[in-house]
Amino acid sequence: MEFSRSSQAFAEAQHWIPGGVDSPARAFGAVGCDPLFIERAAGAYLYDLDGNALIDYIGSWGPMILGHAHPEVTAALEKAIQQGTSYGTPTLLETRLAQKVVAAIPSIEMVRFVNSGTEATMSAIRLARGFTGRNKIVKFEGNYHGHADSLLVAAGSAAATFGVPNSPGVTPGTSQDTLVLPYNNAEKLLQTMEDVGKEVAGIIFEPIVGNMGCVVATEEFCAALREVRELYGILLICDEVMTGFRVDYRGAQHLLKIQPDITTLGKIIGGGLPVGAYGGLREIMRQILPSGPVFQAGTLSGNPLAMTAGLCTLEILEKTNPYPYLEQLSAELAAGIAQAAKKHNIPLCVNRVGSMMTFFFQEGPVYDWETASRSDTRAYAHFFREMLHRGIYFPCSQFEALFVSAAHREEHIRETIHAADTIFAEMKTK
Ligand code: KE4
Secondary structure (H helix, E strand, C coil), rough: CHHHHHHHHHHHHHHHHHHCCCHHHCCCCCCCCCCCEEEEEECCCCECCCCCCEEEECCCCCCCCCCEHHHHHHHHHHHCCCCCCCCCCCCCCHHHHHHHHHHHHCCEEEEECCCHHHHHHHHHHHHHHHHHHEEEEEEEEECCCCCCHHHHHHHCCCCCCCEEEECCCCCHHHHHCCEEEECHHHHHHHHHHHHHHEEEEEEEECEEEEECCCCCCCCCHHHHHHHHHHCCCEEEEEECCCECCCCCCCCCHHHHCCCCCCCEEHHHCCCCCCCEEEEEEEHHHCCCCCCCEEECCCCCCCCCHHHHHHHHHHHHHHHHCHHHHHHHHHHHHHHCCCHHHHHHHCEEEEEEEECEEECCCCCCCCHHHHHHHHHHHHHHHHHHHHHHHHCCCCCCCCCCEECCCCCCHHHHHHHHHHHHHHHHHHHHHH
């Protein structure tokens, strides 16, 4: 496959936009080639500037569970745009989408819409601090919650030492209020909260991690989260920006049977337009301005086009219930690629929940950042480039999840497994 027009576009973009991209995740930095510039998308396909059709397993990093340019979503947006694009006023659309989110996720009694997952998690943390009057928060290694300062923090030097900035521009003053612990380590969490639990406003976690690659919270870890919540009055902030409406219509919290105080959402609830949300128990959410003192605002929050795309997407998910189909197709993809790797003696560990999965290039198991980071990222980069040349668009990092959409069909799965098989056969000989 030829990608020269994307490379030319990338060279031009780098003159005007830092790194040539508006988000580093799409820069292909970890896979050793230029990013593709996409002209349009439909169903399971992306179409790049060079006219290549690529089977898309990113789906805009999660939102496109129905596939691209779903006719009903497109039609709803074409109708909505005739009414204008933004009013800066309340609209019924926001109430309707709020009612849908509340109906789907029992732990959410009220919800506030914002414009990104970052805004959702940033606001959720401020709310937890405002509600409890405490300053500290806890996050976990390998979990990503967007780029708010207090979340761009690496683990401190010692267990009880609070975090250190992991980006220039984040101050020690900010990061000292964030404690970073190993994910899926119940003992460490319980032990550390014994010392500092009473200072902690909230614990934010991905219930099924997408951002170190796919890793699921263990029952023991979920039990420890529930325990420290009860023992120390810490709020649980379940970050379902990626998993919300992805792994189940009722979220990962339904699968893991965990009852958070605050849930953050994004991606699918915007149907591909910029929407984030945070929601939770009424007594907590009422603390948000103007019903309460915790400040949060946004010019385009609840934008009518974004609400329309989100509403239509959730309506289609409710009406068609694609989850059994997604499970069947995703299981076939995971098993087929795992079988091909085994046949060619390529070390591969597959973690999957529903239509979200990661192929780790290692024997496994992968259950936290330390084990995920043992993956052979060079082998993954080679696999990614070879898949791309076969017209298959996988995540451009070993430490991301891939997604199957309701627009994928058996033939796409078969083509992808066959491509992986041919690549593994070549890799074995190297
Ligand atoms: P955004 O600010 O990118 O909308 O959402 C931040 C966020 C929060 N929480 C979770 C669990 C997330 O996965 C994300 C964003 N996910 C990444 C992909 N791993 C977005 C891709 C990108 O940054 O371009």
